[in-house]
Amino acid sequence: MSKVAVIGSGPAGLMAAHVLATRGFAVTLFEKKQTLGAKLLIAGSSGLNVTHKVTEDASLEEFVAFYRGPRGHFQKILKDFSPQDWLKFIKSLGIETFLGTSRRYFVDGMKAAPLLRSWLNHLKELGVEILTRHECVDFEALQENPSRVRLSFQNGISQEFSAALFALGGGSYENHEIPLRWPGLFTRKGVAFIPFEASNVGFEVEWTQAFKTEAEGKPLKNVTLTSSKGKVTGDLMVTQYGLEGTPIYQVGEVGEVFLDLKPDLTFTSALARLVKSRENLSPMRRIKKFMKLSPAAYALLFHHAPKEIQNDLEALVKCVKKFPLHLEAKRPLAEAISSAGGVSFDELDETLMLRKYPGIYAAGEMLNWDAPTGGFLIQACVSQGHWVGTAMSERARPVLGH
Numbered sequence: 001m002s003k004v005a006v007i008g009s010g011p012a013g014l015m016a017a018h019v020l021a022t023r024g025f026a027v028t029l030f031e032k033k034q035t036l037g038a039k040l041l042i043a044g045s046s047g048l049n050v051t052h053k054v055t056e057d058a059s060l061e062e063f064v065a066f067y068r069g070p071r072g073h074f075q076k077i078l079k080d081f082s083p084q085d086w087l088k089f090i091k092s093l094g095i096e097t098f099l100g101t102s103r104r105y106f107v108d109g110m111k112a113a114p115l116l117r118s119w120l121n122h123l124k125e126l127g128v129e130i131l132t133r134h135e136c137v138d139f140e141a142l143q144e145n146p147s148r149v150r151l152s153f154q155n156g157i158s159q160e161f162s163a164a165l166f167a168l169g170g171g172s173y174e175n176h177e178i179p180l181r182w183p184g185l186f187t188r189k190g191v192a193f194i195p196f197e198a199s200n201v202g203f204e205v206e207w208t209q210a211f212k213t214e215a216e217g218k219p220l221k222n223v224t225l226t227s228s229k230g231k232v233t234g235d236l237m238v239t240q241y242g243l244e245g246t247p248i249y250q251v252g253e254v255g256e257v258f259l260d261l262k263p264d265l266t267f268t269s270a271l272a273r274l275v276k277s278r279e280n281l282s283p284m285r286r287i288k289k290f291m292k293l294s295p296a297a298y299a300l301l302f303h304h305a306p307k308e309i310q311n312d313l314e315a316l317v318k319c320v321k322k323f324p325l326h327l328e329a330k331r332p333l334a335e336a337i338s339s340a341g342g343v344s345f346d347e348l349d350e351t352l353m354l355r356k357y358p359g360i361y362a363a364g365e366m367l368n369w370d371a372p373t374g375g376f377l378i379q380a381c382v383s384q385g386h387w388v389g390t391a392m393s394e395r396a397r398p399v400l401g402h
């Protein structure tokens with residue numbers, strides 16, 4: 001039986017292992033950590049969002065538009081293994097999913113552990129050999145026989161396979177006291193690597209102490225963030241250092257951005273609502289009583305709007321509709337949900353095989369693409385895993401018996 005290797009136990013590696021094992025290959029899955037699927041488990045800690053329903057009848061093109069990377073590649077992999085295919089696969093593992101109000105699909109119970117457990121059991125039933133504490137530290141495509149590749153591990157073991165997939169993950173949320181070693185390995189092997197950069201990450205804002213005391217840990221509910229990158233509505237979380245949340249992940253940038261704290265009212269309708277009452281109230285109290293801002297949004301206005309406009313109702317409403325905010329800096333890679341950068345697509349052929357190392361493939365977040373949160377990240381990882389698993393099986397098949 002033809003032996004193939006998958007290195008990395010994230011969604012990309014697990015999906016490729018499934019395809020290869022289903023097609024009759026002897027698969028060994030290597031993972032450097034003691035724990036399998038560690039980042040998937042982390043992702044589940046805040047509610048595991050597996051894919052997205054862009055609109056009721058969204059086309060493939062609309063889905064692809066969410067990705068930064070080679071468009072044609074995303075068209076192919078998402079056609080080959082679509083969000084519906086992924087949801088069906090999850091169901092086949094005995095895990096139910098549901099569509100949330102934000103059009104994100106979540107697993108029932110929100111946690112990743114049941115999905116991961118069931119996926120690993122399924123792979124074991126298919127005969128996949130799983131080896132933890134195996135960090136791959138070198139690879140080569142054998143000159144004497146182009147259909148073989150050799151992998152070396154930190155524990156001194158060296159093994160040959162018909163083909164191998166690297167699915168080593170991105171640079172986010174790692175312990176940077178122990179730097180990731182594989183980018184250095186790939187660079188030494190002449191494979192172009194674009195340095196990782198934090199993506200889907202919070203930003204720093206210089207909050208006053210008084211604002212933090214009142215608003216830290218509270219959401220700015222349903223606000224619209226506008227920057228030169230675009231406009232996104234959603235909830236933002238006030239943190240001790242700044243802001244987190246989908247709008248900031250998608251259009252946050254260092255410099256001035258604007259918040260609409262009441263996007264469902266126009267300036268005119270908001271003002272009309274406020275002047276209607278004849279009660280003798282100060283402009284701020286009027287806003288508090290009739291505008292129904294979330295407590296954090298009201299605190300933002302109270303503590304961060306210029307003091308000189310606090311008695312000017314019209315100026316305050318303008319501020320509610322276009323609150324200027326200075327984003328000081330991105331939070332570090334170690335806190336980011338994902339990373340941009342990685343192995344350059346120029347190094348890969350259409351099947352995601354390394355041009356310089358025939359028989360060796362790469363997939364998942366380790367490649368230079370990016371997407372917003374909302375399930376798009378895991379979806380691309382599993383679609384790439386499926387795509388590569390299929391390509392590997394087609395290439396390695398002729399060497400059965402080696």
Ligand SMILES: Cc1cc2nc3c(=O)[nH]c(=O)nc-3n(C[C@H](O)[C@H](O)[C@H](O)COP(=O)(O)OP(=O)(O)OC[C@H]3O[C@@H](n4cnc5c(N)ncnc54)[C@H](O)[C@@H]3O)c2cc1C
Binds near residue numbers: 007046168366
């Ligand atoms: C807090 C947080 C929340 C998230 N929430 C979501 C979400 O809800 N929805 C979503 O779509 N995405 C989410 N993500 C992103 C998602 O988890 C990742 O995009 C996804 O896990 C990447 O999958 P992957 O298979 O490419 O790599 P990974 O899941 O990172 O797996 C790579 C594996 O390779 C192993 N490895 C690395 N180097 C070696 C080596 N040399 N030898 C052997 N093994 C090695 C690593 O230890 C790791 O286990 C979240 C991420 C974070 C940090």
